[in-house]
Amino acid sequence: xxxxxxxxxxxxxxxxxxxxxxxxxxxxxxxxxxxxxxxxxxxxxxxxxxxxxxxxxxxxxxxxxxxxxxxxxxxxxxxxxxxxxxxxxxxxxxxxxxxxxxxxxxxxxxxxxxxxxxxxxxxxxxxxxxxxxxxxxxxxxxxxxxxxxx
Amino acid sequence: xxxxxxxxxxxxxxxxxxxxxxxxxxxxxxxxxxxxxxxxxxxxxxxxxxxxxxxxxxxxxxxxxxxxxxxxxxxxxxxxxxxxxxxxxxxxxxxxxxxxxxxxxxxxxxxxxxxxxxxxxxxxxxxxxxxxxxxxxxxxxxxxxxxxxx
Amino acid sequence: xxxxxxxxxxxxxxxxxxxxxxxxxxxxxxxxxxxxxxxxxxxxxxxxxxxxxxxxxxxxxxxxxxxxxxxxxxxxxxxxxxxxxxxxxxxxxxxxxxxxxxxxxxxxxxxxxxxxxxxxxxxxxxxxxxxxxxxxxxxxxxxxxxxxxx
Amino acid sequence: xxxxxxxxxxxxxxxxxxxxxxxxxxxxxxxxxxxxxxxxxxxxxxxxxxxxxxxxxxxxxxxxxxxxxxxxxxxxxxxxxxxxxxxxxxxxxxxxxxxxxxxxxxxxxxxxxxxxxxxxxxxxxxxxxxxxxxxxxxxxxxxxxxxxxx
Numbered sequence: 369x370x371x372x373x374x375x376x377x378x379x380x381x382x383x384x385x386x387x388x389x390x391x392x393x394x395x396x397x398x399x400x401x402x403x404x405x406x407x408x409x410x411x412x413x414x415x416x417x418x419x420x421x422x423x424x425x426x427x428x429x430x431x432x433x434x435x436x437x438x439x440x441x442x443x444x445x446x447x448x449x450x451x452x453x454x455x456x457x458x459x460x461x462x463x464x465x466x467x468x469x470x471x472x473x474x475x476x477x478x479x480x481x482x483x484x485x486x487x488x489x490x491x492x493x494x495x496x497x498x499x500x501x502x503x504x505x506x507x508x509x510x511x512x513x514x515x516x517x518x
Numbered sequence: 519x520x521x522x523x524x525x526x527x528x529x530x531x532x533x534x535x536x537x538x539x540x541x542x543x544x545x546x547x548x549x550x551x552x553x554x555x556x557x558x559x560x561x562x563x564x565x566x567x568x569x570x571x572x573x574x575x576x577x578x579x580x581x582x583x584x585x586x587x588x589x590x591x592x593x594x595x596x597x598x599x600x601x602x603x604x605x606x607x608x609x610x611x612x613x614x615x616x617x618x619x620x621x622x623x624x625x626x627x628x629x630x631x632x633x634x635x636x637x638x639x640x641x642x643x644x645x646x647x648x649x650x651x652x653x654x655x656x657x658x659x660x661x662x663x664x665x666x667x668x
Numbered sequence: 669x670x671x672x673x674x675x676x677x678x679x680x681x682x683x684x685x686x687x688x689x690x691x692x693x694x695x696x697x698x699x700x701x702x703x704x705x706x707x708x709x710x711x712x713x714x715x716x717x718x719x720x721x722x723x724x725x726x727x728x729x730x731x732x733x734x735x736x737x738x739x740x741x742x743x744x745x746x747x748x749x750x751x752x753x754x755x756x757x758x759x760x761x762x763x764x765x766x767x768x769x770x771x772x773x774x775x776x777x778x779x780x781x782x783x784x785x786x787x788x789x790x791x792x793x794x795x796x797x798x799x800x801x802x803x804x805x806x807x808x809x810x811x812x813x814x815x816x817x818x
Numbered sequence: 819x820x821x822x823x824x825x826x827x828x829x830x831x832x833x834x835x836x837x838x839x840x841x842x843x844x845x846x847x848x849x850x851x852x853x854x855x856x857x858x859x860x861x862x863x864x865x866x867x868x869x870x871x872x873x874x875x876x877x878x879x880x881x882x883x884x885x886x887x888x889x890x891x892x893x894x895x896x897x898x899x900x901x902x903x904x905x906x907x908x909x910x911x912x913x914x915x916x917x918x919x920x921x922x923x924x925x926x927x928x929x930x931x932x933x934x935x936x937x938x939x940x941x942x943x944x945x946x947x948x949x950x951x952x953x954x955x956x957x958x959x960x961x962x963x964x965x966x967x968x
Contacts, residue, residue: 545700
């Protein structure tokens with residue numbers, strides 16, 4: 369189950385993070401260097417993003433048959449995470465443009481950030497043309513996360 | 519087998535790319551949106567980077583028991599790639615700093631770039647402290663790829 | 669956190685299952701047929717097996733530097749599992765031989781089995797020769813799961 | 819590109835194998851035990867099966883919108899495969915029933931089998947009911963692989 373702001377504060381994750389998921393590193397996420405493989409974080413943030421959008425009801429207010437696609441991603445690795453470690457991944461939306469929004473992610477282990485990420489998410493129509501964010505979608509991102517118009 | 523500059527030119531991949539690998543999209547690389555999943559590109563570039571370093575002999579000139587770790591990565595998605603599509607992934611090193619080097623990646627389908635990536639790679643000692651690039655390593659990156667001191 | 673026998677019964681999972689883990693299907697676990705990909709179950713059972721062995725203290729009683737390796741696996745798919753579905757994976761050891769033990773796995777969705785699996789696990793020495801199960805290891809598997817000598 | 823019977827014989831793979839694909843172990847396929855992870859073979863055989871069905875034209879003769887689903891799989895691990903190793907995966911269909919067919923797989927490294935697999939593949943209609951194999955599909959499997967009616 370997702371962690372909300374209160375649950376995150378209890379777990380030692382500071383504001384402004386308001387959405388998170390806790391889990392433990394799986395055997396398959398460790399590579400031959402004996403730490404969480406760098407690609408795994410991008411997979412984690414995908415899982416987190418989909419849960420975030422489900423949980424915030426974003427799919428329901430994005431217009432008919434929206435297709436959410438990642439346009440750019442970036443990851444910054446600051447510390448290794450080891451086998452079996454408990455971690456909390458957090459996400460929030462920081463900015464909105466006409467047809468996209470910008471999310472930030474982080475991984476916390478023992479209250480410290482080990483990796484951060486960012487993604488620009490676009491919404492496409494069935495014909496792959498870009499679709500403007502609906503007002504209802506903007507409202508959710510503003511109220512929940514304080515996302516700003518960029 | 520890797521493709522060198524000549525093989526890449528024959529395949530329609532322009533300079534300055536000098537190292538590539540051709541393959542076909544696998545079933546498992548397609549997600550429920552019916553295109554190559556965005557995380558898969560980061561996996562492809564990891565495979566490519568390891569092959570590049572093997573092929574250029576970089577592991578052999580980096581000092582005792584070098585540990586190559588990615589510090590940052592970025593990906594920019596420009597077009598979808600579909601099931602079964604033949605593709606060529608290319609890599610090169612563009613810059614060198616004291617303890618790291620900067621690589622660029624791209625995916626070509628039918629002669630057109632669909633995704634690009636970048637990574638900063640650091641070399642660590644056994645105790646995870648950073649290790650300066652050796653002269654021999656720099657020489658390979660300069661001669662092979664024209665990497666510049668940054 | 670793992671589910672013990674009591675927690676499993678509360679969740680509607682019948683005896684003799686005594687170890688389980690609950691989770692939700694992730695986006696990346698869905699393939700282009702829009703169900704959980706068949707390979708994913710083998711990954712789930714690997715995660716489950718490692719957690720089972722950690723939780724039961726099996727690594728600690730298997731002798732010096734034990735290497736647990738899967739010798740055979742089998743999977744039987746009975747029903748599809750869809751995106752976002754909550755599931756419980758369960759594991760137990762049913763039999764022990766001289767140098768191996770036999771585990772069974774199952775996936776429950778809404779109280780019904782959708783997939784079952786089996787694995788023969790062997791313990792290897794550092795030189796990859798087979799190592800007999802220790803008495804302490806056998807005792808755990810007998811007491812916890814009622815595993816029989818086969 | 820797939821390897822046919824002649825190409826396989828040249829590579830030292832004996833009859834009756836008639837379809838194969840050669841590749842090299844990728845970094846991500848190695849787990850923390852420093853060998854190809856056991857789940858990876860099932861992924862390899864999936865890739866192989868899809869290529870086999872594409873190459874044999876099986877999707878085209880299976881009736882409208884066929885959905886090929888794996889019913890059971892089994893894997894037997896005989897030897898480890900290491901990082902960077904060149905391997906050849908082979909597949910063939912050995913038997914046909916009313917609504918399913920049975921495939922066998924193997925991984926060869928240096929001319930020796932390291933892992934074998936088997937799968938029962940069923941064809942489903944859009945409503946997930948089972949569909950009998952068409953005559954044209956049977957003919958392909960008989961002519962190509964000598965599959966027998968079971």
